[in-house]
Amino acid sequence: MNGFPLLTAIIFLPLLGGLVLLARPDRPGFCRMVSLGVTLGDLALVVLLVFLGMENAAGQWFRMEDYAWIPSVGIRYTLAADGVSLMLLLLTAFLGVLSVLVSWKQIREKVSSYYFFLLFTLTGILGVFLATDLFLFYFFWEIQIIPMFFLVGIWGHEQRSRTAMKFILFTMTGSLFMLIAIIGLYVIHGRQTGIYTFALPHLLETSLSIGTEGWLYAAFMLSFGVKIPMVPLHTWLPDTHTQAPTAGSVILAGLLLKTGVYGIFRFALPLFPLAFRAFAPVLMVLGLIALFYASWIALSQVDIKRLIAYSSIGHMGLVVLGLAVLNSITLSGSLLQMINHGVSTSALFILVGMLNERIDSRQFRDFGGLWKKMPVFSAFFLFFSMAALGLPGLNNFVGEILILIGTYRVHPVAAVFGFAGLLFGVVYVLRMIQDTIFGEFPGEETTLRDLEAREIIILGTLALSVLFLGLWPEPVLNLFQEPVNALISGIS
């Protein structure tokens, strides 16, 4: 089972690169190049994993690694990749490269430690997507927060210190209660079978009383709900997004939020199927509320980053709806939508970051008429905005339609509300376009620098992914097929 530890290499390559950077704080250029090299190398490893995995797939899992870690307490270092983890790894590695590129000119102070924390975050996130030992999962789950705390708190905007604190408090509150639930589950399992272990396959066989299952499930969902974020646990997200540097927003929207959905899919749902079914209506309602409420709030924002942050909450509401309905169509749809949202929202945050570098503002009142000043930028902006509002042919459309069709079969009312909620989305996206690229430019500057080659490459690759996912989602959906089926047969 343990050949070359490819999964371990994928997880720890970024951290290793980051440690190299710390040794050379005096040479920012070197640090940028090394970070780029490391993230590209990681992307290459993930692609390698995709090809190797396709060949030697054994059932749901493409590849596993398993070592004893802390045997005295039954903790193992177990990594496993299935189709879902694979796509998320690909997304992580891809956005990792982009976030290095995005920060190329934006970050000028303490470059080496900046890239160290960036790469460290990536390691944490990659670990979350691969771990199947609950302790190991929790270890990575918390570890991804800490470098993010520093990224926001040191390199963020005006209110950075306060926001970093808010971020860590919200996420830790959720996750510490999950820790208690994990240990509780471990103790219950140990009492029943005499085997004290954190391994997911073993814990799946624990029989729980209804009450206990409900409480454990609630603790898990508190943690995942903060991360997704689900209304009413979302209030940290707009602040953190607004204050984070661009790469921070990319990682946050593109990756950290996905760890919450992934956690539900991989752990909360299979471990506590009865509780999940019992509370599914609540989740559905919360998802729909998020869709309406966040879209409505987004409409009234004056800060463009806040608007996009609220749009994230709305989109994730739809993903939660898909999870709660729990059939194979909506599950695939939710997983796909997670990837889609990661790509298109990251693109929007990157665009705003580029704008911020030129105009030094995030307020709508300072924008307008950009179409004349920066045509290339505006074209990309329009393209990704269209993707965000779900134009057919672009990526979000596929995910949304899958979720809503799947929902319509079982809960037509919920589907109707879902469609209605999407209309709200159209309104705020159109408003965002109108206030930035159309109209008159309010500032003094006669010319604004349009995009340079580096920026066009970043946005170009993102645009290609949007088109690919929108026009030919088949390969991705095929990857999800096996895990989704395994999950559904496992819980019924």
Add this chain to the structure above:
Amino acid sequence: MESTWILIFPEIILATGGLLILCTGAFQEKKEGQLIFFLSLIFLGGAIGASVFVPLSGTSLNGMLDGGGYARLFSTLIFCIAFFCVLFSFNYAKNHSFDGDEYYAILLFSVLGMDLAAKAAHWLIFFLGLELLSISLYILIAIRRDDPFFGEAGLKYLITGAVAGAFLVFGIGLWYAGCGSLSVITRLSSGAQAADIPIMLAALALILVGIGFKISMVPFHLWTPDVYQGSPAPVTAFLATGSKVAVFAFLIRFCFHMPDPLWGPVQPILWVLAFLTLVAGTLTALSQSQLKRLLAYSSVAQMGYLTMTLLAVKMESGLFALAFYLMVYAAMDLGAFGIIASLSDEREDRDALEAYEGMGYTHPWSSAVLTFSLLSLAGLPPTAGFVGKVILFKAVLQAGAVSLAIIAIAMTVLSIYLYMKVVAILYMRPASATKPAFQMGLYEQMGGAFILTFLLWAGVASSPLLKIIESMVQMAN
């Protein structure tokens, strides 16, 4: 007969060391600390070595000392703590001109007291050890005689210590009256009457008050912040780690061997004490604006976590968790107070939180050690504190104290705010130019580097250490 003497070899080394240092001081022309500093390091190193290599045994010396693995673990830990305190003391003592023989010799005597308290299997030995450590600490705290501030702290510790001692002696007396033996580990003989139980409980209450003072359990903790703040920083480090570990080690033995008819009523008392200590320690720490006071309250809260784990003391997993967490606790508090010591100048200790603004950039290594200690106190990965908390909560849940565990987790959330606030001050504020600080000296660097490595290593690769503890725990009885 010979084999029993070898068992107290570490203690003999320490006592000899202390006396030898005093003699050296007497014959030294000029008071200069280098030689004495090295002597105390050598004797402490010797004690560590002896403690590791002397073969284990059961209860020895007529049932006075516990020679088993569990006790040995703690006395080795105490020697290591003292070793690092001496490392952190060197510059501080030199700058504050108390680096004579008396400081190091008294430090060694106080280590001897801690060691005896930790190993005691007999109430008299425990009391002897406790008094030895307390009296030495009274002096160490007030070692700067010219400074009324330190004198005040010493006096406070003296008075509370005396009160605690009085409670303890009375408790021990009642205990003797109740069961007719001063041994800590005798089980209640079959002859013990049900009528004796109330007396034993009264004894227990008094003993808990006495011990509670020493390990600053709420509501007996009020001296802690004042004394911590008023003591020289290296002494604070020693006080916060060494004396706590020693007394707690004894408390563990006491609870572990407590006869069942007593253990039943004691559990709810411990529950309440743990609850109070956790909640009060964490909540008061939140509003502190001085680092030493903040850490003082945080150490009160840490005692709360440990007291909570005492509920699981009758299980192997509980003993295991307590041993590991005490070790981690010692390392992280040593790191934090040691760094304060290394940054303080000759006038006063670096205490106000504002003085730490932006130090992450002016003093990267000191800040790294401090940050790791704080992350570990908060229980965040990849530090030792995280693994420690997980093992600890596991034991508590196994003992069935679910509601207490949930309260403790809520307090952990609050404490994350507390510790991250300090980290944010270190890294997320511009450096304050008002108060330049020392860079670390060589010995402090060595101590800091070791603590940093330990916290990281025990956080990601703790299994060898845990294996050792596991094998020691199995020999606990």
